[in-house]
Amino acid sequence: MVSNEEENWTLIINKKSNKSILQILKSIFSYKDLLFLFVKRDFIAQYKQTLLGPLWFFIQPILTTITFTIIFGNLANISTDGIPQVLFYMTGITFWNYFADCINKTSNTFLLNQGLFGKVYFPRLIVPLSIVITNLLKFSLQFFLLLLFWIYYFTISQGFFIQNTILFFPLLVLAMALLGLGLGIIISSLTTKYRDLSFLVTFGVQLLMYASPIVYPLSIVPIKYKWIVLLNPMTSIIETFKHGFIGVGVFEPFWLIYSFVVSVLLFFIGVKIFNKVEKSFIDTV
């Protein structure tokens, strides 16, 4: 036997081989073309054979904003801190939709792709990652729409202004992506064997929206209970954005850092669990 070649194995498959985060990222990088193609596939396939096509990206937030304006703004008379209602709701919805889509669509990665995963190996994390990126494209289109509304309201009412916390914007989006992805892949890993959690996800995300300052400003929450709402990492992400973008909202550095830390932590935990599950989920799914 050629003993000096013994160590040069390209690939070793056994039960214990646990990859480090760095190795995982490296393997994803070598499949970056696949990542790009998945994003393209999801984006193109989403609105194939529809008349309005990508216009649906805009119709969704507009219809939701109208509904919120009627129900929460006019019927329930919830304050919007002096901001035009349409703008206030649309800001929240645009942000929340991105987060919710990330969780909802990544949380069934294993279940939806078992046919594919059962036949060929590639780093499984590519799939949820591609979902997050696809949603990012959708988010940027919707953000563009939001910007148009912002300009319109700015020219007619001038009741609000930009503050320099807007510089946090890229970080806020990143934190949101990590949070959505992290939670999504944790849930998808846990549901491979026991499906119970998947029942919780859809309406859980919906309920979580009411625990985040989307339809109401954080300022109307009684001080006593404020910390409970702030425990939700999405709260300060949204509030900081509102603070920068429309000049209302609460900017609290401590809670913002808390949100960042939680997001990054959940992401790493998610990647670890996901990576453990991906090796043999096909036997139990």
Added chain:
Amino acid sequence: MKIENVAKQYRLGMVGTGTISHDLKRWWYSIRGLEDPYIKLGSDNKHEEISGDYVWALKDINLEIKKGEVIGIIGKNGAGKSTLLKLLSQVTSPTSGTIKIKGRIASLLEVGTGFHPELTGRENVFLNGAILGMTKKEIDSKFNEIVSFSGIGKYIDTPVKRYSSGMMVRLGFAVAAHLEPEILVVDEVLAVGDADFQKKCLGKMKDVSNEGRTVIFVSHNMTSIRNLCSKGVLIKNGKIDFIGDVDKTISNYLKDDNLNEKDIKTSIDSSLSTYSTGDAKFKNAYISNDFKSQTPLNILHYQEPFFIHTNLLIAKKLSNVCVSYKIVNEYGEVITNSYSYNRKELLSFDVGSYTITFKSPLFLLPGKYALSFSIFHFYTGESIDLIEYFNPFRVLKESLNGDKEYPWETVKGYVEMDEDWIINKNK
């Protein structure tokens, strides 16, 4: 590539509330640094006699495959072939043991994996290629080759949901055929497509192996295994039963365990039916050298007449049915196929037991053979009972009373025709 002590355990039955207690116990053991409490449990992969909740789909698999070897893996359904392929292609990980691989490995357990129906053929070529591990640049450079290999041509910009299933398979295989890994793992993907395309695929596979790349190939088609592979691995009940020359492996696979000259198995267990509706069942089958003889044989002499007898138990009144007897060679290929309809009217049976005897007008050449037989509805073609590869038997080179012998060293062909030679000198 080296496979060391690989084993794979599966839990039987459904995932339910019972599983969580096992999971918790396993977790509790792993926290204390102990071995998995269930790892010692589990039966071998013998389908009839599994007891308990766990089964070893594969156990003690040790195999070394050298660069450039073309290995055929054969075994019965459920023997563990696919599990082994799944482990090799990293779809799932082994319960214990290690697989070490040198070089880029690509596996092809299915053609057209990940095709998206809404995307065009062109987009899917890129997607599928990337899923199989090619980079965009590689696909770009081979794109024209892929399209011309698939023969899809002008349909390439149509969404694949408009394709026929045959076109889909061709496109899928075309992409896969242009992979250039050092090690290629292939499951029975060749069993699809029309005859022409299958030939093309086999040719391509041969090219791949001639280029000195390693190929691991699983198939039930012994002909393609024999054409492609140089070495065979026989898996039986989750264990490696035989490794060696491909012809030897195949005949080992087809050889029945009970081929023992003294003890011939003639009764047919109902589990042997490949397909059965239950309306009729072959109860036993044997070969003899005399019409009336009840003595089963598994060795015939050269030019010895032979008879095939079966006992058929009819559970339901049947009409317009037909019985067929086939003789297959040691690789499972059908060499003769005789239908009762060729010589008689369609058959009708009342409930009861029947004996069906077949007299062969011809002789078989020396070699190893087995029987396949079936009863089926003539008009629909639906099988009522179908037994494949039963009662293997051998034809010797010596004749029965020793006065004659098959004169040639190697036997070519299977059947000696009832022939005459007429030789005249031309004027």
